[in-house]
Amino acid sequence: MDRYERILALHRTLQAARYPVTVARLQDELGCSRATVYRDLAFLRDALMAPVVGDGEAGFRYDPDGGGRFELPGLWLNSEELHALLAAQQLLSRSGGGVLSSALAPLQQRIEKLLDEHSTGRNWPMQRVRVIPHRGRRMDEHSFRIVCSAVLERRQLSFDYRARSTDESTRRTVSPQRITHYRDNWYLDAWDEDKQGLRSFSVDRIAAARLLDSPARDVDDAELDRQLAGGYGIFSGEPKGWATIVFGAKAARWVADERWHSQQQGRFLPDGRYELKIPYSNARELLMDVLHYGADAEIVEPKALREQMRGMLQLAVANYD
Known part of the structure; x- marks a missing residue:
């Protein structure tokens, strides 16, 4: 070294x-x-x-009596830490669809300067670190910044929201609780002041966001988790039940290493298949994930969810008739 x-x-x-x-x-x-x-x-x-x-x-x-814990001045990194920072810098610059590019440009410049100072004349092969976003949505950077400010400054937020399910536009006033990054997209968990309940809003559907002077209502973390994170995905509502899904031996090698839910239960069956049990609140999201595995996955329970999957598959097959 x-x-x-x-x-x-x-x-x-x-x-x-x-x-x-x-x-x-x-x-x-x-x-x-x-x-x-x-x-x-x-x-x-x-x-x-x-x-x-x-x-x-x-x-x-x-010296244990030297007046406190000594730390090296500045930022000191070894080779492994420097390489990890390099990879993180690429993630920072290439992910998010550019929504954070201007806001984080000064930070990125400081990281690049730090890399240069520690490179000892070496050219870093940046192209060997690849970041490929998956199904990220376009998002207005101005709205994203205001949403983040409302969450961190604990102030109420007003915005126009166009729901994907109905395409209906409404004006909302909320008390922001937290902002969540889920599957390459951002969501705002908030207390809806008009509907008097917790809701999750897709940030890319928020427009005309405006910070209000009123302080945000704080909801206990346990209650947030109970209502917004208790079931499959980040959609509001407590879990409707538990789903049992059996994956074929081929798919089992992937599913066994995947994290679908914090409370999931999984085990290999004697014939090499893999059984996964997870709580869910939004059936459609779970069904779409199971469809990803095609014939290598089968919903065993509950019966209602199994019938929903059967109906989706029949409609899909009808498109090819």
Whole structure:
């Protein structure tokens, strides 16, 4: 490792040590000579003002009475952390359909500057980190910013909302609770002041958003989870029931590693198939996900959900007659 990484590794070793660390151990952990260990210790103590105490006989550590926990000045990252930051930077710049591009441009520039400072003249192969958004929707950046401000500033919000299910436009006044990113799209969980209940709004369907002076009503987190996160997906309403889905042996290898719901229950059957049980509140969303697996998935229970799937498949087949 280079000197930068050695200093970072040395700092972390001394920071975690409850007792003095011998020079031999430091040599082994840093992969360097005894003289290099002493040079790095001197740099850490004299240039970075670290509270290094000890000697070559007993070992070195940070002074426990040095006036608090010492941290390296600035931002220090090792190679693995730097590579992870690089990948995160690509995710930041390429996801979200550009809705965050202008708002986060200053932050992205700082990340790029940090990468340059630590690259030691190396050109990073950015094209080897790919981010491919899936079915993200177009969204107005101005509305998104106002929604976020309302959530964080705890102020009521007024906006026009056009529901996808009915295509009806209404004016809403809400107390924002939280903003949720779900399947490459953003949703606002809020208390609807007119309907006096919790609702989830797709942010891409919000227009003419305006912050109000009135403070937002706070709903307990447990109640939010009970009504908005208790069933499958993020749609409002408590779970209507539990669905049992059996996947064929081929699909089982994928489904067994997937997280459909925080309370899901799954097990492999003796014949290699996989049984998944999940609570759900919005039947259509669950049916669409099961359809994704085609003939490799079968809804076993409840009977009403099974019949809904049968009806959807019959209508789909009719399109090809």
